[in-house]
Amino acid sequence: MLRNEFKRLLDSTLSPHRFKDYAPNGLQVEGKSNIERVVTGVTACQALIDAAVAHGADAIFVHHGYFWKNEAPEITGMKYRRLSALIKNDINLFGYHLPLDAHPVYGNNAGLADALGLQGERRSLQAGLPLEEAIGVVGELAQAMTTQSFKGLVEKAVGRDVLLEAVSSKEIKTVALCTGGAQGYIEQAYLAGADVFITGEVSEQTIHIARELGMHFVAAGHHATERFGAQAIAALLQEEYGMDAIFIDIDNPA
Structure with missing residues (x-):
C-alpha cells in the first residue's frame, strides 16, 4: 500500500x-x-x-x-x-x-470495556460529548460483583496486578473507565454515577478523592490499559486489508 x-x-x-x-x-x-x-x-x-x-x-x-x-x-x-x-x-x-483512545471500536477505552465484558449501550464519560469523541466511557457489568472479584476481572483483562482502593463493601455494577494517565477524570466518573473508576495511573490525591466521594478506584497501569488500540489496529490491517501487521509489546510496569 x-x-x-x-x-x-x-x-x-x-x-x-x-x-x-x-x-x-x-x-x-x-x-x-x-x-x-x-x-x-x-x-x-x-x-x-x-x-x-x-x-x-x-x-x-x-x-x-x-x-x-x-x-x-x-x-x-x-x-x-x-x-x-x-x-x-x-x-x-x-x-x-x-x-x-476514543475510537468506539478500535480504541483503548473500547478495548478495555470489551475485555471487562461491559454490556449494552455505552455512554460518554464526559457530559455533552458524543461517544466517538469521548475520552472515557461508562458501561454496565452483566451482574454486580464484589470489589475483589472485580479486581480479578481487571487483572485478567490487563494481564498484571492492579491497585484497588475499595472504599466500602458496596458491589460494582456501573463502571467508568479512561485508559492511561486519566486519574484527573475521577470526579467526572462520580458524576456519571459510576461505582468504580478505572484508569492507568494514580496520584496521591486520587485516593483521597475516591474515599471522600465513596467510589471505588482502580489503577491498572498506563501501558497495560493502552495496549488495546495498537493491538486492534494490527488486527484490522491484517484481517480487513491483508497487510503484514504485528503488535509488539515492549513491557512497561508503569
Whole structure:
C-alpha cells in the first residue's frame, strides 16, 4: 500500500480532525513510499524501533509518538537516536493519541470495556460529548460483583496486578473507565454515577478523592490499559486489508 493511501486509511478510520491534541496525529516521520510490513506498539521508544528494524518493518504505528507540546525542540541525545534509526532504516512513523483512545471500536477505552465484558449501550464519560469523541466511557457489568472479584476481572483483562482502593463493601455494577494517565477524570466518573473508576495511573490525591466521594478506584497501569488500540489496529490491517501487521509489546510496569 502506498504511504499516502495508508495515511488516508488511518485518518478515515480514526478521525483525528475531531480532536485538539497534545501532539500531531498522523504521519510524524516519513519513510519509504510503499508500505507492506507494519509494526504497531504503545510507544515509539528505542526498543520498539529496534524491534521494527529487526522485523523489516516499513512503518510503525503507535499511540505515543513524538513532537509533544512543550517538549524541547532540539534533536539531540535520545531524540536524535530515535529519529536517526527511523530515517536510516527508511521507516514511516504514524502516531495517533486521543483518536486512538476514543475510537468506539478500535480504541483503548473500547478495548478495555470489551475485555471487562461491559454490556449494552455505552455512554460518554464526559457530559455533552458524543461517544466517538469521548475520552472515557461508562458501561454496565452483566451482574454486580464484589470489589475483589472485580479486581480479578481487571487483572485478567490487563494481564498484571492492579491497585484497588475499595472504599466500602458496596458491589460494582456501573463502571467508568479512561485508559492511561486519566486519574484527573475521577470526579467526572462520580458524576456519571459510576461505582468504580478505572484508569492507568494514580496520584496521591486520587485516593483521597475516591474515599471522600465513596467510589471505588482502580489503577491498572498506563501501558497495560493502552495496549488495546495498537493491538486492534494490527488486527484490522491484517484481517480487513491483508497487510503484514504485528503488535509488539515492549513491557512497561508503569
